[in-house]
Amino acid sequence: MSNRYVRFDRSAFVRLLTADPPVCRGGRPLEVLANCDRVRRGEPCWCRFEAETIADDLEAIAATDVSEWLTDTLEPEDVEAFADDLERAVNLAEARSADDDAVQRVAQLHARLRRLVRAGAGLTDRHSDDLD
Numbered sequence: 001m002s003n004r005y006v007r008f009d010r011s012a013f014v015r016l017l018t019a020d021p022p023v024c025r026g027g028r029p030l031e032v033l034a035n036c037d038r039v040r041r042g043e044p045c046w047c048r049f050e051a052e053t054i055a056d057d058l059e060a061i062a063a064t065d066v067s068e069w070l071t072d073t074l075e076p077e078d079v080e081a082f083a084d085d086l087e088r089a090v091n092l093a094e095a096r097s098a099d100d101d102a103v104q105r106v107a108q109l110h111a112r113l114r115r116l117v118r119a120g121a122g123l124t125d126r127h128s129d130d131l132d
Contacts, residue, residue, distance in 0.1 A: 016128035017070070019047035023119040030127050044108075046115055048131070049123065054109060060102035063089035074123040076116075083113040 022032040024046050036045045051070045058067050066089050069082040087110055093103045116123070 017049040017123040017125055018127050019116050020122045020124040022047045023121050030130055033127055057102045057105045061093035061098040072125045076120050076122045079113055079122055080117045083110055083117055086110040
């Protein structure tokens with residue numbers, strides 16, 4: 001049996017996941033997401049997660065197994081488990097001296113997911129087509 005490296009099939013990933021419900025303010029989810037103050041200021045949105053970018057960063061730190069969480073819907077307890085897996089991946093990557101930029105981005109992702117955990121929010125791809 002061959003021990004070859006297999007690249008993840010990006011087509012299996014949803015494109016955009018959003019907090020369900022959004023965590024920055026109340027209101028109709030699509031309206032809140034479409035009118036994000038952070039996005040207007042050029043800052044990362046607390047509620048939007050680009051799945052392909054996340055998968056690329058996980059690949060860069062040799063944590064592709066964590067990409068299994070990039071599905072169309074994650075319940076709040078799934079978001080917490082995803083955040084836990086990211087924390088472990090960051091710790092391992094730091095110990096291996098992996099790509100510093102990717103490690104930093106995954107650490108920031110972890111912090112954003114912890115914000116969702118504190119708010120009791122899940123993730124969904126329900127609004128991805130409307131937010132292009």
